[in-house]
Amino acid sequence: MANSTFTTIGRKVLMALSGFFLMFFLLQHLTINMLSVISPDMFNSVSHFFGYNPVIQFALQPVLIFAVVFHFIMGFYLELKNNKAREVKYAANSASENSSWISRNMVYSGLVILAFLALHFADFWIPEMEYKYVAAEAQDATRYHHELVEKFQSPVKVGLYALSFVFLALHLLHGFQSAFQTVGFNNKYTPLLKKLGNIYGVAIPALFILIAVYHYLNPLTH
Amino acid sequence: MNLTLKIWRQKGSNVKGKLVAYNVADISEHMSFLEMMDVLNEQLVNSGEEPVAFDHDCREGICGSCSMYINGRAHGPDGGITTCQLHMRTFKDGDTIIVEPWRAKAFPVVKDLVVDRSAFDRIQQAGGYISVNTSGNTQDANAIPIPKLNADLAMDAATCIGCGACVAACKNASASLFVAAKVSQYALLPQGQVEANDRVINMVDQMDAEGFGSCTNTGACSAECPKDISLENIARMNREYMRAKAVTK
Ligand code: HEM
Ligand code: SF4
Ligand code: FES
Numbered sequence: 001m002a003n004s005t006f007t008t009i010g011r012k013v014l015m016a017l018s019g020f021f022l023m024f025f026l027l028q029h030l031t032i033n034m035l036s037v038i039s040p041d042m043f044n045s046v047s048h049f050f051g052y053n054p055v056i057q058f059a060l061q062p063v064l065i066f067a068v069v070f071h072f073i074m075g076f077y078l079e080l081k082n083n084k085a086r087e088v089k090y091a092a093n094s095a096s097e098n099s100s101w102i103s104r105n106m107v108y109s110g111l112v113i114l115a116f117l118a119l120h121f122a123d124f125w126i127p128e129m130e131y132k133y134v135a136a137e138a139q140d141a142t143r144y145h146h147e148l149v150e151k152f153q154s155p156v157k158v159g160l161y162a163l164s165f166v167f168l169a170l171h172l173l174h175g176f177q178s179a180f181q182t183v184g185f186n187n188k189y190t191p192l193l194k195k196l197g198n199i200y201g202v203a204i205p206a207l208f209i210l211i212a213v214y215h216y217l218n219p220l221t222h
Numbered sequence: 223m224n225l226t227l228k229i230w231r232q233k234g235s236n237v238k239g240k241l242v243a244y245n246v247a248d249i250s251e252h253m254s255f256l257e258m259m260d261v262l263n264e265q266l267v268n269s270g271e272e273p274v275a276f277d278h279d280c281r282e283g284i285c286g287s288c289s290m291y292i293n294g295r296a297h298g299p300d301g302g303i304t305t306c307q308l309h310m311r312t313f314k315d316g317d318t319i320i321v322e323p324w325r326a327k328a329f330p331v332v333k334d335l336v337v338d339r340s341a342f343d344r345i346q347q348a349g350g351y352i353s354v355n356t357s358g359n360t361q362d363a364n365a366i367p368i369p370k371l372n373a374d375l376a377m378d379a380a381t382c383i384g385c386g387a388c389v390a391a392c393k394n395a396s397a398s399l400f401v402a403a404k405v406s407q408y409a410l411l412p413q414g415q416v417e418a419n420d421r422v423i424n425m426v427d428q429m430d431a432e433g434f435g436s437c438t439n440t441g442a443c444s445a446e447c448p449k450d451i452s453l454e455n456i457a458r459m460n461r462e463y464m465r466a467k468a469v470t471k
Contacts, residue, residue, distance in 0.1 A: 008436035082394035085435030092320040094294030098445035178439040186457030
């Protein structure tokens with residue numbers, strides 16, 4: 001068959017690969033965010049490096065954006081296709097007897113993440129692009145930490161961030177182990193991997209929330 | 223016990239169907255669900271009504287034909303069984319039981335609870351076999367050494383009876399567990415290696431062409447499978463598929 005990379009399995013594998021990439025990115029993003037709590041100076045210099053390094057800006061960042069866009073478009077597409085595979089629904093369906101709520105509602109947890117990403121882009125990415133490429137402001141290696149802390153002074157925003165990360169946790173609690181299963185990894189290490197997935201799925205979003213709350217509770221004093 | 227049944231009645235594939243309520247009385251708890259359906263049908267015939275059409279054959283859990291979605295579960299409330307193995311003692315006097323056909327675009331309703339599962343046959347025909355020379359010089363299968371673990375896993379996969387409960391239970395109406403079982407039973411054995419690449423590619427292509435959904439690893443299939451076919455088989459199918467894609471032109 002001509003283009004059969006794009007069969008159900010082919011698409012799912014691409015979904016899993018983009019998911020892996022995003023999970024790796026989250027880990028990296030969290031590491032930098034943690035610096036903002038541990039050492040504002042280190043946070044500033046790492047942010048500055050990431051912000052002006054051409055490889056990161058012009059090679060990795062487009063890859064990341066592509067991965068996000070690809071992941072959610074493919075997610076929606078597969079969801080629509082899967083809905084079409086059952087045109088007449090059951091009058092009675094006890095799905096909770098055989099599967100978890102989070103595994104059946106990935107598209108909804110994903111939608112919340114998508115809404116969050118829109119807010120997050122408006123908060124950080126767009127102002128950043130504006131600063132660097134539109135206004136073409138001079139490089140300032142010390143601005144990142146106070147810009148970050150100032151953004152977390154609104155309780156509504158911290159609340160929205162926290163809520164979004166709860167949905168990210170739901171998404172990852174299924175997604176982590178699902179991605180491994182999709183790429184064919186299911187063996188004697190799978191029980192261990194599922195535990196690891198649960199730790200990842202809870203710890204990563206929880207730390208993101210804690211960092212946001214920390215900055216809310218510790219406003220700049222100058 | 224006395225029960226109220228709400229059963230999907232549909233005269234043919236292109237007409238609209240609906241749930242119709244019936245009462246049955248004096249059902250023994252030792253009856254199987256199908257025997258209870260027989261009681262109902264006798265009642266319907268005696269009163270001049272059309273009996274409920276449903277598939278059944280072996281009535282001992284091996285043919286896989288007794289497809290019924292009972293109270294929201296494929297083959298009813300118990301795990302690891304078919305409808306013919308479901309006993310009425312699972313229910314209580316006065317219960318209302320909803321009985322529907324498998325719901326999947328690839329399994330169109332033929333009549334009442336009977337669905338057309340020939341999509342599974344076409345998937346099998348696309349690659350679920352090995353080509354052997356039967357002209358008298360066939361090698362004795364027992365003469366081919368096979369590691370015990372592989373033989374066991376292949377046998378486990380081969381216990382799939384093609385009932386379609388996996389499709390019925392899956393939120394995506396995905397046939398992944400069925401196809402994975404059929405791919406695995408050959409992938410694990412030396413005899414299956416010759417046609418391995420074509421097999422997995424053709425069977426997956428056919429699965430897609432039939433309109434089944436894709437797997438999102440919810441695990442509903444395996445949980446409802448009467449033969450407890452494991453999700454490991456889906457991982458194996460995906461590995462087989464990726465390998466086949468990488469090496470074939
Ligand atoms: C940081 C953001 C995200 C991460 C880390 C992430 C991660 C993952 C992972 C690891 C999987 C499992 C892949 C597989 O088993 O094949 C997955 C699946 C999925 N994701 Fe995401 N995702 C993110 C954002 C989104 C967004 C924005 C959507 C928008 C709708 C979305 C929708 C889906 C859907 C529908 C699935 C398929 C469900 C499944 O196969 O289990 N995800 N995601
Ligand atoms: S995998 Fe299980 S549920 Fe699916 S067709 Fe085979 S026996 Fe039935
Ligand atoms: S009638 Fe054969 S499995 Fe139920």
